[in-house]
Structures are given as structure tokens and as C-alpha cells.
Amino acid sequence: GAGVSQSPSNKVTEKGKDVELRCDPISGHTALYWYRQSLGQGLEFLIYFQGNSAPDKSGLPSDRFSAERTGGSVSTLTIQRTQQEDSAVYLCASSATHNPYNEQFFGPGTRLTVL
Amino acid sequence: ILNVEQSPQSLHVQEGDSTNFTCSFPSSNFYALHWYRWETAKSPEALFVMTLNGDEKKKGRISATLNTKEGYSYLYIKGSQPEDSATYLCARYNNNDMRFGAGTRLTVKP
Numbered sequence: 033g034a035g036v037s038q039s040p041s042n043k044v045t046e047k048g049k050d051v052e053l054r055c056d057p058i059s060g061h062t063a064l065y066w067y068r069q070s071l072g073q074g075l076e077f078l079i080y081f082q083g084n085s086a087p088d089k090s091g092l093p094s095d096r097f098s099a100e101r102t103g104g105s106v107s108t109l110t111i112q113r114t115q116q117e118d119s120a121v122y123l124c125a126s127s128a129t130h131n132p133y134n135e136q137f138f139g140p141g142t143r144l145t146v147l
Numbered sequence: 148i149l150n151v152e153q154s155p156q157s158l159h160v161q162e163g164d165s166t167n168f169t170c171s172f173p174s175s176n177f178y179a180l181h182w183y184r185w186e187t188a189k190s191p192e193a194l195f196v197m198t199l200n201g202d203e204k205k206k207g208r209i210s211a212t213l214n215t216k217e218g219y220s221y222l223y224i225k226g227s228q229p230e231d232s233a234t235y236l237c238a239r240y241n242n243n244d245m246r247f248g249a250g251t252r253l254t255v256k257p
Contacts, residue, residue, distance in 0.1 A: 074249035132179035132240040135193035
């Protein structure tokens, strides 16, 4: 079946603009995760959803970041008033449910460049 | 150890060599440790999910061990091949997040 998809694959934006990144998880997966990888850094956890609910938003880097998931499927990560330090690869992953024993399946990522 | 740490940061080996690298993590409140392989221009792909102290898992030429009491896991690759070239990530599952190490970048020269 289809894997995790993300769009756009690349996004170049100007500082101060808002961007919206989309993740389409594997069908039937109730858990969805957002990560980012900044240049030279490891994968940084941002937020996860179990169904439509995000129990802990403390991993989001600032209040300019928000995420939502509706219908238990597609999720969007929105960055308002983008800054240059937001430039990174944003990865989405899904798993059958949110528990320690389930592997996560990653999408191809969105490369965000803020000029 | 507060964070997940991996060593070495990078590794160059010749085809046919066996190699191993380390993932260190906080041992308290342990749930699970995940290993992923991330090839250039591809998505990270799960290798192993390890939960029990003393666990050993194997997939082809790749195997991993887990010590939850001292907080480390080893990943072994036997007879490295050029297609094994990738960044190998470990991640400790916390209650509400996954804490990744920075990865070990492996390059296997033909």
C-alpha cells in the first residue's frame, strides 16, 4: 500500500511569510509524528497525534508553530511569520498506534528554506 | 546521560569489514529503543524495535543488542557492503516523544 506522503517536497519562502506543510499518513495508522532536522543537527521531535488529539505540544519550538489533524488522517504543520532558523527538513511519520513497540514509517520530508 | 548519544559520529570502512557503533541513553523509565537506517535522498527506515534487557535482534547481516540497565545498545554490521552506507539513528521512546541521537554516518568503500 501507499506509504507516508508529504507535500510540498521543497518550499522556499521569504522571512515573515506563513507556510503550511502537509502529511498524509499510512491509511489506518492512528499515530502521527512531526520531526525536523536542521542543518548539522539530529532529528528533533516536534509533536505527535493519537487520532486527532495532540496530548503534548511542548516540543513545538515556539508559538509560531502549530499543528492540527482532522478526521484522524491528514495533518498540517503551520509555521507563522517564518524565520531563517526555521529552515530545516520537516519529516512526518506514522505508526499503527502510539506505543513504544510500534515502528514508525517516515515520509520523504519537506525541505523548507527561509530566505 | 540526559540525551541519546551515538558514537562514532562517522565511520569509513572497506567493503567486507565488520563494524559496530554505540547508542547510549538514559536508563531510567525505559520503554523501548528504536534503530533506523537513513539513506541519502530516502526516508528513515526502521531496523529494530528493542524493549527487553539483553534483547538481541538480527536482520540479515545487521544485528543489535540492548542493555537497559546501563543504558546502551550496539548495532553490528557483518561484512559491510557499499549499500550499507547510510546514517544509522537510534531513538529512545519516552512517554510522549521519541528522542533521537545525532546518528552515525557509515560509508562503505568498495
